[in-house]
Amino acid sequence: MFVYFVSFLSIIHVSNGLSSPLTTFTTYQHSVELQSTVADLWWTVNETNQTIFFELHVNTTGWIALGISPAGGMTGADIGVGWVDQSGKVTFQDRYAYTFALPVRDNTTVDWFATQGREQNGWTAIQFHRLLDTCDYMDVAIKSGTNTLIFAYGLVDPSAATSNDITYHETRRGSYTLSLRSYDDPPPESKFAGMNYFDFQTKNYSIPLAATTYLCTVYKAPAIYTTKQHVIAQKIVLNSTNPAIVHHLLMYECDPTTQFNDSNLPNDLCENLLNKLSKCLANIATGWAVGGDFMSEFPPEAGYPVGGNFSIKYYVLQIHYSNSIGCTNCVDNSGIRFYVTDQLRPNDIGYLTFGTDTSSTSLTIPPGVQSFAVDSYCPMNASLLFPTSGITVLTAFPHAHLQGVSIWTKLIRNKTVVEYLFDAEVFDFNYQFINQLPQRIQLYPGDEFATRCMYNTMNKNITTFGGESTTNEMCLHMFTYYPRVNNLYGCITVLSPTSWANFLKMNSTYNSTAVEQIAANITWTTNLRTQWQNFYNNASRVTVYGTSGNMSRIFLPKIPYYADLAQENCTVQKYDSPISGACIGNLIIWQILLISIVFVLFSNKNHH
Numbered sequence: 001m002f003v004y005f006v007s008f009l010s011i012i013h014v015s016n017g018l019s020s021p022l023t024t025f026t027t028y029q030h031s032v033e034l035q036s037t038v039a040d041l042w043w044t045v046n047e048t049n050q051t052i053f054f055e056l057h058v059n060t061t062g063w064i065a066l067g068i069s070p071a072g073g074m075t076g077a078d079i080g081v082g083w084v085d086q087s088g089k090v091t092f093q094d095r096y097a098y099t100f101a102l103p104v105r106d107n108t109t110v111d112w113f114a115t116q117g118r119e120q121n122g123w124t125a126i127q128f129h130r131l132l133d134t135c136d137y138m139d140v141a142i143k144s145g146t147n148t149l150i151f152a153y154g155l156v157d158p159s160a161a162t163s164n165d166i167t168y169h170e171t172r173r174g175s176y177t178l179s180l181r182s183y184d185d186p187p188p189e190s191k192f193a194g195m196n197y198f199d200f201q202t203k204n205y206s207i208p209l210a211a212t213t214y215l216c217t218v219y220k221a222p223a224i225y226t227t228k229q230h231v232i233a234q235k236i237v238l239n240s241t242n243p244a245i246v247h248h249l250l251m252y253e254c255d256p257t258t259q260f261n262d263s264n265l266p267n268d269l270c271e272n273l274l275n276k277l278s279k280c281l282a283n284i285a286t287g288w289a290v291g292g293d294f295m296s297e298f299p300p301e302a303g304y305p306v307g308g309n310f311s312i313k314y315y316v317l318q319i320h321y322s323n324s325i326g327c328t329n330c331v332d333n334s335g336i337r338f339y340v341t342d343q344l345r346p347n348d349i350g351y352l353t354f355g356t357d358t359s360s361t362s363l364t365i366p367p368g369v370q371s372f373a374v375d376s377y378c379p380m381n382a383s384l385l386f387p388t389s390g391i392t393v394l395t396a397f398p399h400a401h402l403q404g405v406s407i408w409t410k411l412i413r414n415k416t417v418v419e420y421l422f423d424a425e426v427f428d429f430n431y432q433f434i435n436q437l438p439q440r441i442q443l444y445p446g447d448e449f450a451t452r453c454m455y456n457t458m459n460k461n462i463t464t465f466g467g468e469s470t471t472n473e474m475c476l477h478m479f480t481y482y483p484r485v486n487n488l489y490g491c492i493t494v495l496s497p498t499s500w501a502n503f504l505k506m507n508s509t510y511n512s513t514a515v516e517q518i519a520a521n522i523t524w525t526t527n528l529r530t531q532w533q534n535f536y537n538n539a540s541r542v543t544v545y546g547t548s549g550n551m552s553r554i555f556l557p558k559i560p561y562y563a564d565l566a567q568e569n570c571t572v573q574k575y576d577s578p579i580s581g582a583c584i585g586n587l588i589i590w591q592i593l594l595i596s597i598v599f600v601l602f603s604n605k606n607h608h
């Protein structure tokens, strides 16, 4: 049995409509309201020619700006700044922010290009584009995974009165974190008005004072669905005295053989239910995590089955509460609403998880490491359970905790990588999204999967272990697909007991506590850190696949060899950003210009 626990920090994402009164110049794949009544953004990504097209609308007739931030603030951000003058002429500039100060003009290569713009009803609209990676050290690559956008605007266009430069934006700025290359646009709730629905929601649960609580509640498929139905959309309902305390929800499916007393379904702290739920807690279905949108929808050709003769009868909703603010009378009614139809779609949705198990025997990571790689591998035994016509993968949900920095899964055919199933080049614990694959991917029997989680422990001086709390680590990569394969939920890799025993010169009495005790006592040196990574690279593993209660195991003497993708290199020389010193001159000029305003520009993360 392997049990997944997940924990998250809290930022509430309020998703809503767009504000701009202007129509866009063209249609786009995606849109978000960056700030209500102030700024909207539309965009389309063309992965074929690696170009992203933006259209930014801001409630001003002055300058407007959109930036790509490497770390959430203004430092090192790549910024496109533009305005439309009285004659309708559009000016657009490629700028770079060395620090919290006026971004300088990019004097290497100009990579942001405006195509058109206009001013109307007090708003400015500009359409522009950029390569995803410009290979220019005065730009920031738009990576797959989590991106942080910053935006700002001024009240006037640059003119002689402002020394022909942009004016300080003061508080007219914000940031927005999302996945530009894999955004899963939430549908409006109104689209499902009038449809049947059912809820798996807690009922007046008194949230304990403990900093970390995992509540597990068993639900049964509604009895009124005597014939099979399809869930076509779902809404995460955060109905709590303080919704910020709800860190994540995860729904599991119980094995069809599971039996519960229907008049007294289990409902308790998860730690008290591990035995009762042993045939449930490896079968992850849907979920939500901090930073995610509330509404999501399946494509027209597939639905999530429920009711009738569908084999799954029981579900577990696991909710992680983090009551670090110490709310004493917090009551929770959160959960998931499922919109259902009896108009069955051609395919049933399924869920598939790769990665490692959550114990210290899979995840024991030295402190002070910039990039620690943990690999797992799913051999073809698992994919032989796919139908011969294949399965279609729709979305990816990468998951690690605070030290996680990137997560990828590669699709391997005939010992050769074909493509990434999904590559979260940037993973941010505070913003966890369901990623829509840029293109759906078809998988076939015989396919194999390599998954890597990368961790950065430079901010730690103690060993990091696998586990459920946010200070422990996880490595999971979850996918939705159709048609559903009923006997496969996961393909999870564990370092083999014998490899640990040999490495740490332990006995057969070895267990994860023993590994923790030894690792916790190590005085880490550079040499030991390297040895530890080498051990991870070469250790034998056990891969476990199937469903809760029916797992098969495969021994892997080491991660199998595969021919990797060719490394893509910039055609233009890349430099390390010369952050220090270079901008002092500009900074002084800017400060004199604005008479000592303190620059903490763009630096606050919004609670979008």
Ligand SMILES: *[C@@H]1O[C@H](CO)[C@@H](O)[C@H](O)[C@H]1NC(C)=O
Binding pocket: 019, 020, 021, 036, 037, 038, 059
């Ligand atoms: C634009 O901003 C003004 C001033 O804040 C506000 O009154 C107006 O409602 C905004 N326009 C829109 C469409 O939100």
Ligand SMILES: *[C@@H]1O[C@H](CO)[C@@H](O)[C@H](O)[C@H]1NC(C)=O
Binding pocket: 046, 047, 048, 049
């Ligand atoms: C993406 O770019 C390629 C190459 O320029 C072009 O052939 C294709 O039509 C573009 N796709 C879209 C959706 O615009």
Ligand SMILES: *[C@@H]1O[C@H](CO)[C@@H](O)[C@H](O)[C@H]1NC(C)=O
Binding pocket: 046, 049, 051
């Ligand atoms: C990419 O394709 C789009 C649409 O086909 C086109 O407008 C754009 O110029 C192309 N960019 C590059 C760098 O080829």
Ligand SMILES: *[C@@H]1O[C@H](CO)[C@@H](O)[C@H](O)[C@H]1NC(C)=O
Binding pocket: 104, 107, 108, 582, 583, 586
């Ligand atoms: C570009 O601007 C920076 C300051 O922003 C300056 O240090 C550098 O010398 C300039 N490079 C060129 C080629 O003009």
Ligand SMILES: *[C@@H]1O[C@H](CO)[C@@H](O)[C@H](O)[C@H]1NC(C)=O
Binding pocket: 203, 204
């Ligand atoms: C939850 O508590 C409220 C207020 O005390 C009460 O009105 C409501 O009936 C309760 N709901 C359930 C399902 O117990």
Ligand SMILES: *[C@@H]1O[C@H](CO)[C@@H](O)[C@H](O)[C@H]1NC(C)=O
Binding pocket: 203, 204, 237, 239, 333
């Ligand atoms: C929150 O839950 C309570 C109790 O079930 C219910 O009365 C209330 O309508 C819910 N509020 C929302 C916004 O769903």
Ligand SMILES: *[C@@H]1O[C@H](CO)[C@@H](O)[C@H](O)[C@H]1NC(C)=O
Binding pocket: 414
């Ligand atoms: C697999 O790869 C080998 C070596 O590259 C090649 O000879 C063989 O034809 C490939 N098999 C298939 C089914 O593609």
Ligand SMILES: *[C@@H]1O[C@H](CO)[C@@H](O)[C@H](O)[C@H]1NC(C)=O
Binding pocket: 461, 462
């Ligand atoms: C380890 O880090 C903690 C928290 O940052 C600090 O209080 C402690 O002094 C550090 N210990 C060592 C040995 O560096």
Ligand SMILES: *[C@@H]1O[C@H](CO)[C@@H](O)[C@H](O)[C@H]1NC(C)=O
Binding pocket: 505, 506, 507, 509
């Ligand atoms: C190995 O096991 C023996 C007894 O079974 C015990 O005395 C010894 O301390 C163990 N060694 C280690 C390194 O755990």
Ligand SMILES: *[C@@H]1O[C@H](CO)[C@@H](O)[C@H](O)[C@H]1NC(C)=O
Binding pocket: 509, 510, 511, 512, 513, 514, 517
């Ligand atoms: C795990 O190992 C530790 C340390 O060797 C030991 O104290 C503990 O009893 C072991 N636990 C189990 C369940 O074997």
Ligand SMILES: *[C@@H]1O[C@H](CO)[C@@H](O)[C@H](O)[C@H]1NC(C)=O
Binding pocket: 517, 518, 521
């Ligand atoms: C780890 O260190 C503690 C405290 O120094 C000690 O009591 C314990 O025996 C050590 N454990 C191992 C396995 O060396």
Ligand SMILES: *[C@@H]1O[C@H](CO)[C@@H](O)[C@H](O)[C@H]1NC(C)=O
Binding pocket: 566, 567, 568, 569
């Ligand atoms: C990219 O650079 C790496 C490292 O320098 C090199 O091994 C690789 O062959 C290069 N790839 C291409 C496609 O040029």
